[in-house]
Amino acid sequence: MGLPLLSPYLQSIGSDYRHGANFATLASTVVQPTTSVFFTGTSPFYLGVQVNQMKAFRNKVISSGGKNGMEKKLIVTGSGLCMCWLGLVNFLPLMFLDLYNIGARNFMVFNMAPIGCYPAFLTQLPHSSNDLDEYGCMKTYNSGVIYYNELLKNSLAELRKKLPGASIVYIDKHSVVLELFRHPNAHGLKYGTKACCGYGGGSYNFNQNVYCGNSKVLNGQTATGTACGDPQNYVSWDGIHTTEAANNKIASAVISGSYSYPAFSLSKLCSP
Numbered sequence: 205m206g207l208p209l210l211s212p213y214l215q216s217i218g219s220d221y222r223h224g225a226n227f228a229t230l231a232s233t234v235v236q237p238t239t240s241v242f243f244t245g246t247s248p249f250y251l252g253v254q255v256n257q258m259k260a261f262r263n264k265v266i267s268s269g270g271k272n273g274m275e276k277k278l279i280v281t282g283s284g285l286c287m288c289w290l291g292l293v294n295f296l297p298l299m300f301l302d303l304y305n306i307g308a309r310n311f312m313v314f315n316m317a318p319i320g321c322y323p324a325f326l327t328q329l330p331h332s333s334n335d336l337d338e339y340g341c342m343k344t345y346n347s348g349v350i351y352y353n354e355l356l357k358n359s360l361a362e363l364r365k366k367l368p369g370a371s372i373v374y375i376d377k378h379s380v381v382l383e384l385f386r387h388p389n390a391h392g393l394k395y396g397t398k399a400c401c402g403y404g405g406g407s408y409n410f411n412q413n414v415y416c417g418n419s420k421v422l423n424g425q426t427a428t429g430t431a432c433g434d435p436q437n438y439v440s441w442d443g444i445h446t447t448e449a450a451n452n453k454i455a456s457a458v459i460s461g462s463y464s465y466p467a468f469s470l471s472k473l474c475s476p
Contacts, residue, residue, distance in 0.1 A: 282309035315353040320346035321385035323408035324443035376463040399443040401431040416442035
């Protein structure tokens with residue numbers, strides 16, 4: 205679309221916020237992290253912090269006038285686009301109302317991807333061979349995702365009634381990613397449920413003790429998670445994230461508008 209990548213909100217040197225800001229962080233949670241085992245290793249920048257950062261950014265842009273007036277125009281007129289990935293449907297109304305009250309009007313919400321096909325989950329989550337479908341994905345976990353996505357879509361339908369003037373678009377990323385995992389060859393790829401960057405080889409090439417790019421001593425020997433030489437042939441990069449090749453296909457599908465409900469033209473918000 206001819207637009208640059210968004211600068212991270214917390215990156216102060218060399219940042220360019222004329223087209224927006226990225227408030228996402230690795231392993232962030234919806235609720236505030238606690239000392240429980242469940243939240244070990246997660247980011248302290250949970251959803252509430254991210255929303256507050258967005259409010260602070262908005263206030264700073266408005267008070268300063270904004271570079272070239274671009275950020276100020278997007279914020280004041282509500283013509284900017286809020287892209288959200290959220291794992292708990294129950295928190296949607298509160299978050300959307302919060303953003304709506306500070307002027308946000310255009311929301312693009314991505315549904316949950318088929319975690320039953322990801323190498324990391326295929327390695328870590330308990331399942332039997334009977335739970336694998338013909339594509340090597342876990343049926344029970346993917347069924348759970350489908351149920352969650354139905355709840356998400358219904359929740360967004362209710363939100364549209366409560367937020368007049370807001371455009372809330374549900375993006376079915378799940379269908380796009382599932383198609384790539386199931387039929388990689390049909391889309392110019394070769395490997396679906398096998399990670400490019402990892403350790404252990406085998407069907408998944410994923411070891412939870414040795415993540416992509418990391419080294420660790422296992423059984424007295426140093427093990428390193430290394431990248432394959434042909435990432436353009438893989439759907440999964442490191443067992444958890446998709447490759448650039450897969451992301452290119454996912455982005456193209458999203459931009460086409462074919463997976464937007466209701467129908468939505470992303471290009472109308474991407475004019476210079």
